[in-house]
Amino acid sequence: MYDITRRDTFTHIENWLAEVKEHGNPDMIIMLIGNKADLADTKRRVSYDEGERFAKANGLIFIETSAKTAFNVEDAFLQTSNQIFKNLTAGAYDLSNEGGCGIRLGNEACPIDSEDHPDTGKPGEKKVTLDPKANTGKKYYYCCY
Numbered sequence: 001m002y003d004i005t006r007r008d009t010f011t012h013i014e015n016w017l018a019e020v021k022e023h024g025n026p027d028m029i030i031m032l033i034g035n036k037a038d039l040a041d042t043k044r045r046v047s048y049d050e051g052e053r054f055a056k057a058n059g060l061i062f063i064e065t066s067a068k069t070a071f072n073v074e075d076a077f078l079q080t081s082n083q084i085f086k087n088l089t090a091g092a093y094d095l096s097n098e099g100g101c102g103i104r105l106g107n108e109a110c111p112i113d114s115e116d117h118p119d120t121g122k123p124g125e126k127k128v129t130l131d132p133k134a135n136t137g138k139k140y141y142y143c144c145y
Contacts (some may be wrong), residue, residue, distance in 0.1 A: 001033040002051075004064065005043040010034075010051070017058060027092040029083045031061040033076055038066035 002009040013032065020030065032055040034046060048064060055062030061079050065072040087093060 001035050002046065003036050004034045004046045004051070005036050005039050007045040010046045010054075013054065017060075025093075027087055029061065029080055029087065030059075031063065031076060031080050032058075034062075034064040035067060037064040037071055038069045040064070 002013055004010075017030070020028075032051060034048070034051045036043075040048075051064065052062050054060075061083060063072050063076050063079065065076055067073065
């Protein structure tokens, strides 16, 4: 998500996307959202066409929304969930939970190697938290912040 009234938030998308693609599932669904569409007429700094071009060039779903007015917010969720459903029915995701996390509900712990997902502590990077309930000798972490 970027703020259409702040160009710097858009310019950071390329680096963020490279990190996501490097560490994520190649079949994950990514939606690029230009937020604050309610201010488009007066304060826009990133054009709709520029956002749409970037999304198309990188294989992303694209939409502009307004959290303030709820414009396109529901549609963003619907578009993403529809694409996830298409991937599920096409067999793109491991649903078995064998050898990894597969698809999980809630905040169930997932075994991962700490070397693959380090807790760097750098601002803006994912924080990985040790699961205090895991007492199996494996390192368990919650995914996502």
